[in-house]
Amino acid sequence: MITNDNKLNNDIDSEGFNLKKTISIYVKQWKWFLVSILIFLFSAFIYLRYTTPEYAAYSKIMITSDSDGSSGAGAFKDLSIFVEKEEAAVEDEIQVIASRSFMQNIVKSLGLNVQYFTRGRIYESELYKSSPITIDFIATDSIISNTGYNFFIDITSETDFTYRVSEDDTPKKVVFGETIPTPFEGMIITPKSNVKNYIGKSIRVKLTPVEYVSAALKRKISIEPYSKSSKVLVISITDPVQSKAIEILDFLIEQYNISTLEKKNLKSINTAKLIDERVELIAEDLMSVDSSIVRFKTGNKITDVASEAGLFMSTSAQNEQQLDEAMTQMRLLNSVSESLNDDSFDAIPSNLGAGDPAISALSLKYNELIQRRNTLLEIGAGKKNQTVVQFEQSLNDIKEDLKNSVENSKKSFRIQLNSLENQSNRINSKITAVPGQQSKLRSIERKQGIKESIYLYLLQKREEAIISQTSTSPNLKVIDSAYAIGKPVFPDTKMVYIGAMFLGFLLPFGVIYVSDLLDTKIHNxxxxxxxxxxxxxxxxxxxxxxxxxxxxxxxxxxxxxxxxxxxxxxxxxxxxxxxxxxxxxxxxxxxxxxxxxxxxxxxxxxxxxxxxxxxxxxxxxxxxxxxxxxxxxxxxxxxxxxxxxxxxxxxxxxxxxxxxxxxxxxxxxxxxxxxxxxxxxxxxxxxxxxxxxxxxxxxxxxxxxxxxxxxxxxxxxxxxxxxxxxxxxxxxxxxxxxxxxxxxxxxxxxxxxxxxxxxxxxxxxxxxxxxxxxxxxxxxxxxxxxxxxx
Missing domain, CATH: 3.40.50.300 (P-loop containing nucleotide triphosphate hydrolases)
Structure with a gap:
């Protein structure tokens, strides 16, 4: 309950966050914001004034694949084990371009580990390719590549100069061409044609180990795909000297091009060598398989398993037919033999002879006499008729002769039957052996076919590899050669001033905010x-x-x-x-x-x-x-x-x-x-x-x-x-x-x-x-x- 003691007060303060009041806390300190922003803007001006500007150079290349068979790998492009994804290939090429060895080659080839600087009114400028002096080091390249050294020379005339290791040292007068002692075996400095333009000027020479320069160069070079899954790469670099940046990119692309050509030629040579080795091995295997076929046919006395199997089947059929005919004649002879052993006079088959003319003649005569006897008996002549008796006597004689002839024929047929049965068994055994022989021969011939197809494939690929060595194409296509825009990309004047204003605003804001956050005192x-x-x-x-x-x-x-x-x-x-x-x-x-x-x-x-x-x-x-x-x-x-x-x-x-x-x-x-x-x-x-x-x-x-x-x-x-x-x-x-x-x-x-x-x-x-x-x-x-x- 509110009493008279607090009528001057408002109701209980229940308001939450007050934006206007919060803003007023900062507005009251506008002078600090203004001072802070001005200080940071002035600092940005000083920074821009005394910071060496850097320029960007760009280049654009496209990575080509080996699908055209221009390298040794193209000889095996139809084998899945030699196929690689293009995305992976592009990433791999990026790593190759930015490799440590490439960077070191660039540094050594362009002499980036030796730098020349001349001081202007504001900052030092690098004399890239325009230095008025040339330095010849007495030490070997391996020593110079690992040396870090810094010294100053003041060109006093076209014939001499002063030399000092640090700016505070006492200058020593030296004549061009004179050997200067150094911790790395000394050096000789000679002038160039433009040395007269630098008389009275100081030049700082800086030697840096190749390893350090290449590491710094690798950090400065950027290699990015133009878009996702694109084979086009954008290569860029920033450097205080435009011509230096352009030359580095051009040399990098040239070096990569040479490297890919050497790699492809080496791949073609190795591919051809590999194919030659494989051809020799396959040729030896193929000769061994051919010899196996010869030995198999010679051992089994066959030339063509299929034709000989047909011949065996035909011979077997003929033999079976002859065996059946002989057995038929044998049964006829047995039947006739039984008839002849009987006392009656019955006709016998006329074709009983089966090629024996004597039996055939006796059979005809025996049947003819039986018919004549039977005719006499039919016309009333009795069995005791003299003619009938003579006929019967003749028939008995012929029957005896037939018996002897039939027995002899039966012996002959038995011999023939045994011969046909033996021949049939022999033919059947050969027919039974044919599938095994054919299976083994097919196995050998299959090996022969495989070896022969590989042999022919390798011969074809060897020719392709030999041809590819004479038609190797680069692994890249230069879309845009190295170029520079001409405007410095660092420092970015606009962004530096915007950043300075932002920091100038942020610093007092942060101080006021933290102070207000940590404030535990009353103020009004x-x-x-x-x-x-x-x-x-x-x-x-x-x-x-x-x-x-x-x-x-x-x-x-x-x-x-x-x-x-x-x-x-x-x-x-x-x-x-x-x-x-x-x-x-x-x-x-x-x-x-x-x-x-x-x-x-x-x-x-x-x-x-x-x-x-x-x-x-x-x-x-x-x-x-x-x-x-x-x-x-x-x-x-x-x-x-x-x-x-x-x-x-x-x-x-x-x-x-x-x-x-x-x-x-x-x-x-x-x-x-x-x-x-x-x-x-x-x-x-x-x-x-x-x-x-x-x-x-x-x-x-x-x-x-x-x-x-x-x-x-x-x-x-x-x-x-x-x-x-x-x-x-x-x-x-x-x-x-x-x-x-x-x-x-x-x-x-x-x-x-x-x-x-x-x-x-x-x-x-x-x-x-x-x-x-x-x-x-x-x-x-x-x-x-x-x-x-x-």
């Missing part, structure tokens, strides 16, 4: 209100930059006006509170020392006195009296020798004897000084004489201002705080820590000090409440920077 009434929102804040007292620290009568200064505001606010609070006792007694205290209690007490008393009120100022800080600051111009004899200490100790001293009237800046002011510093200030302030003192002075005066000791450091103020109708609690801007304000909160919460009111002392005018923007009425307005000039 707003800061105090943010931390203590339930205690009345009377106002602020500005920081005074002059020695005038006390208000005067009819004073219109900012200090005087601020105290008038405090007086008005205090009167308003005083009327609203309606204190019964000691309503006109005002204690002035603070948390710690040096927060301005005595300063405030004296000026508040003088301000109240300006209204023709009767005011008494009491110095109750008997431990550390400070009220003499307004009386320091008084003579020692004019100052009262009796103060509060003496009054409390000596009961014979009256109040009237302790109080003295002083004329301060035209104001009549009654003052009760602190007196001497007692050994027991706390006990003395608890004296029984304290109450009669305040009863008396509160009745006699309109206002009683009491300057007391700091409340947190000592207990003095709290010992007699019951005599205060009101308490003004001082804080000091840029001095009072926010954390110690908790002590003031506790005093207020526990009612240890009556009618607490807060005042912020020593506030910078830039942070000073309403006056920060509008100033005080009647005060002279300061003209702005532009108004002064207009």
């Amino acid at each position: 009434k707003e800061d105090l209100k943010r931390d203590i929102n339930n205690i009345t804040i009377l106002g602020e007292i500005p920081r005074i930059k002059t020695n005038k620290v006390l208000v005067e009568r009819n004073d219109r200064s900012i200090l005087s006006e601020s105290f008038r505001i405090l007086r008005t606010n205090f009167d308003y609070i005083k009327r609203s509170r309606k204190v019964k006792e000691y309503n006109n007694v005002v204690f002035v205290t603070s948390t710690i020392n040096s927060e301005g209690k005595s300063f405030f007490s004296m000026n508040m008393a003088l301000t109240l006195a300006n209204t023709n009120k009767k005011v008494l100022l009491i110095g109750a800080d008997i431990r550390n009296p400070k009220l003499l600051m307004g009386l320091d111009n008084k003579k020692k004899d004019d100052l009262a020798q009796v103060g509060l200490t003496e009054y409390l100790i000596d009961k014979s001293i009256t109040t009237k004897e302790s109080i003295n009237t002083y004329d301060i800046n035209g104001n009549k002011l009654d003052v009760l000084l602190s007196g001497k510093v007692p050994p027991n200030p706390a006990e003395l302030l608890m004296s029984d004489r304290m109450k009669p003192l305040f009863d008396e002075v509160s009745a006699q005066y309109d206002y009683v201002i009491v300057d007391t000791a700091p409340a947190m450091l000592v207990t003095d103020t709290l010992l007699f705080s019951q005599y205060a109708g009101h308490t003004i609690y001082l804080t000091r801007a840029d001095y009072t820590e926010k954390r110690i304000l908790n002590f003031a909160k506790e005093l207020h919460a526990e009612n240890k000090l009556n009618g607490m009111m807060l005042v912020v002392n020593d506030v910078k005018q830039s942070n000073f409440g309403y006056g920060a923007k509008y100033g005080y009425y009647g005060a002279k307005k300061k003209k702005g920077f532009f108004r002064k000039w207009t």
Whole structure:
């Protein structure tokens, strides 16, 4: 609940981040921003003035592949193991171009490890390809490549010069062509045709180990693909000398071109050599396979397995047919033999002879006689008929002959059957062996075919490799030869100035931001209100930059006006509170020392006195009296020798004897000084004489201002705080820590000090409440920077 004590305060401060206020923190320090930016801009100017400019050179090349068979690898381009991704190939070529060996070759070939400089008005310039002298080193190139050395020569004429190792050394006169001793076996300096243009000038010669120069050169050269997965490479370099940068790029591309040609030729030669070795090995294997085929056919007595297998099958069929025919004849002969063994006379087959004419003739005759006999019997002739009997006798004779002939024929057929069966077995065994022979022969022939195809392939590739050696093409195509724009790329003047302005703005911004971030002190009434929102804040007292620290009568200064505001606010609070006792007694205290209690007490008393009120100022800080600051111009004899200490100790001293009237800046002011510093200030302030003192002075005066000791450091103020109708609690801007304000909160919460009111002392005018923007009425307005000039 808000009481009358804090009607001058706003409601509880609940606002969060205030952008306008945050910006105002930095705007108030605009002078520091301006100074910082100007300093950085001036530093940027000096930097640009004395920095050696560097120029950029560019070149663009395209990496070609070996797909056209222009190298030895093209001989095997149809083999997957020799195929590589183009992206990987481009990355590999970038590493080759930027390799350490390439850089060292450039340094050695162009002599970049020996540099010549001439000093101008601002900085040194390198004399690349335009040096007026030539240096011949006696030591070997390997020693010079690892040597670091620096010396100066001053050309005095076309025939001689002076030599010194460092700038402070005494120059030694040397004739051109004379050997100069050095730590690396000496050197001879000879002039060029343009030496007369450098007479009277100093030249610095710098030897740097090749390893260092090549490493620095590698860092300076940039090689990037023109776009993703592109085979076009953009090569660039920066250097203080344009011609040097261009020559380095041209030499780098030329060296890479030569290297790729040598690599391709070497690859072709190695490929051809490899193919020759493989051809010889394959030829030997092929001859071995051919010999295996010959040995196999010779061993198995075959020429062509397929044709001979057909012949075996045909022979087997014929043999089977003959065997069947012979077995048929054998069965016929067996049947006839059985018929002949019978007593009856039956006809026998006429073709029984099977090529035997005797059997065929007997068979015909036997059948003819049987037919004639049977005819006689049919016509009625009996079995005893003489003709019939003769026929039967003839038949028996023929039958015997047939029996003998059949037996002989059967023997012949048995021999033939055995022969055919043996022949069939032999043919079948050969037929059975044919698949195995054919399989083995095919295996050998397969090896022969593989070896033969490889042999023919290698012969073809050998011819291609031989041809490629005479038609090797470069591995790159130069799209843009090395060129320079002509304008320095370093330092970038525009970016340097922009960066300087940015840093000039960033430095004070960072300092202010960090200071504000780490700030733990109060600076004005707003800061105090943010931390203590339930205690009345009377106002602020500005920081005074002059020695005038006390208000005067009819004073219109900012200090005087601020105290008038405090007086008005205090009167308003005083009327609203309606204190019964000691309503006109005002204690002035603070948390710690040096927060301005005595300063405030004296000026508040003088301000109240300006209204023709009767005011008494009491110095109750008997431990550390400070009220003499307004009386320091008084003579020692004019100052009262009796103060509060003496009054409390000596009961014979009256109040009237302790109080003295002083004329301060035209104001009549009654003052009760602190007196001497007692050994027991706390006990003395608890004296029984304290109450009669305040009863008396509160009745006699309109206002009683009491300057007391700091409340947190000592207990003095709290010992007699019951005599205060009101308490003004001082804080000091840029001095009072926010954390110690908790002590003031506790005093207020526990009612240890009556009618607490807060005042912020020593506030910078830039942070000073309403006056920060509008100033005080009647005060002279300061003209702005532009108004002064207009």
